[in-house]
Amino acid sequence: DTGVSQNPRHKITKRGQNVTFRCDPISEHNRLYWYRQTLGQGPEFLTYFQNEAQLEKSRLLSDRFSAERPKGSFSTLEIQRTEQGDSAMYLCASSLGGTGGTKNIQYFGAGTRLSVL
Amino acid sequence: SQQGEEDPQALSIQEGENATMNCSYKTSINNLQWYRQNSGRGLVHLILIRSNEREKHSGRLRVTLDTSKKSSSLLITASRAADTASYFCATALIQGAQKLVFGQGTRLTINP
Numbered sequence: 001d002t003g004v005s006q007n008p009r010h011k012i013t014k015r016g017q018n019v020t021f022r023c024d025p026i027s028e029h030n031r032l033y034w035y036r037q038t039l040g041q042g043p044e045f046l047t048y049f050q051n052e053a054q055l056e057k058s059r060l061l062s063d064r065f066s067a068e069r070p071k072g073s074f075s076t077l078e079i080q081r082t083e084q085g086d087s088a089m090y091l092c093a094s095s096l097g098g099t100g101g102t103k104n105i106q107y108f109g110a111g112t113r114l115s116v117l
Numbered sequence: 118s119q120q121g122e123e124d125p126q127a128l129s130i131q132e133g134e135n136a137t138m139n140c141s142y143k144t145s146i147n148n149l150q151w152y153r154q155n156s157g158r159g160l161v162h163l164i165l166i167r168s169n170e171r172e173k174h175s176g177r178l179r180v181t182l183d184t185s186k187k188s189s190s191l192l193i194t195a196s197r198a199a200d201t202a203s204y205f206c207a208t209a210l211i212q213g214a215q216k217l218v219f220g221q222g223t224r225l226t227i228n229p
Contacts, residue, residue: 003160031215041206042219043160056215104209105150106217108159108211 002026004109006092012115013082013095018079025094032075033106035066035091036060043091047109049075050097082116123220130198131228136193138223140206141186147209149182150217151191156201163204164189196227 005024025032030051035043046065047080049050050090051072061067064082069075079086079113128138142149148167152160166173166182166189173180179192193200203224211218 006159033216040221042207042221043217045216045218048215050215058216089157093160102165104148104215105162105165107162108152112157113157 004092004094004107006090006109006112006115008112009110010113012057012114012117014117015084017082018051018078018080019075019082019113019114021090021092023075023077023092023094023109025074026107027073029053029107030072031095031097031106033093033095034071034075034077035093037089038087039072039090046077046090079114082114084116087114087116123204123223125223126221127203127224127226128219129226129228130164130196132196132198133210134196136196136225136227138191138204138225140189140191140220140228142189142208142220143187144208146184148210149180149189150207151178151180151189152205152219154205154222160205174176193225196225198227198229201225201227 007022032049034046037043045058046061047067049069052069064080067077089111091111093108095106096103122141128205146168150165151163154160164175164180164181177194182189205219205222207219
């Protein structure tokens with residue numbers, strides 16, 4: 001499978017627990033993005049990596065959220081001390097990057113649905 | 118907050134009819150993209166139109182872009198039941214911008 005892979009697909013946790021999601025991008029893609037989507041809304045940007053460097057973070061990404069891409073390949077998104085408001089679909093996307101519009105097309109994974117009880 | 122607004126929020130048509138969805142945005146863009154999302158799944162890229170393009174086709178899809186009005190439309194011709202999904206427009210705001218800003222989407226239902 002050469003698409004973007006996200007694990008787990010679903011996560012149910014209790015308020016206050018920590019959770020970690022993983023994203024494996026398309027192998028030759030340099031750029032990796034995290035978005036959050038709540039029911040009935042479009043995805044909202046959280047953060048973006050160019051290789052291993054985290055270049056932009058949304059103000060939606062509170063101190064409880066941290067993302068890494070240690071070797072410029074897979075990425076993890078950790079949420080500490082989860083709150084009920086964190087319940088959402090967390091989407092990962094990757095792109096080739098570079099000049100030219102088609103190189104910036106983002107390919108999305110199926111997402112991780114988080115439910116905080 | 119999201120830049121785009123899509124109209125209508127929901128659309129229900131008969132199979133074989135054409136479906137038109139509109140998107141408006143607020144700031145200057147580098148390109149605009151349309152995505153499809155089936156219920157509870159990830160997004161699938163449909164088409165990208167650059168800011169210097171006015172119309173683009175891909176199969177049964179036709180996208181127009183009017184940068185003077187900051188609006189775009191997606192037309193799906195000869196709709197099929199499998200086209201039932203949510204459709205989102207997303208804008209890349211500046212040259213080389215990395216993030217996409219999505220609208221709230223149009224929920225399209227194709228009735229057999």
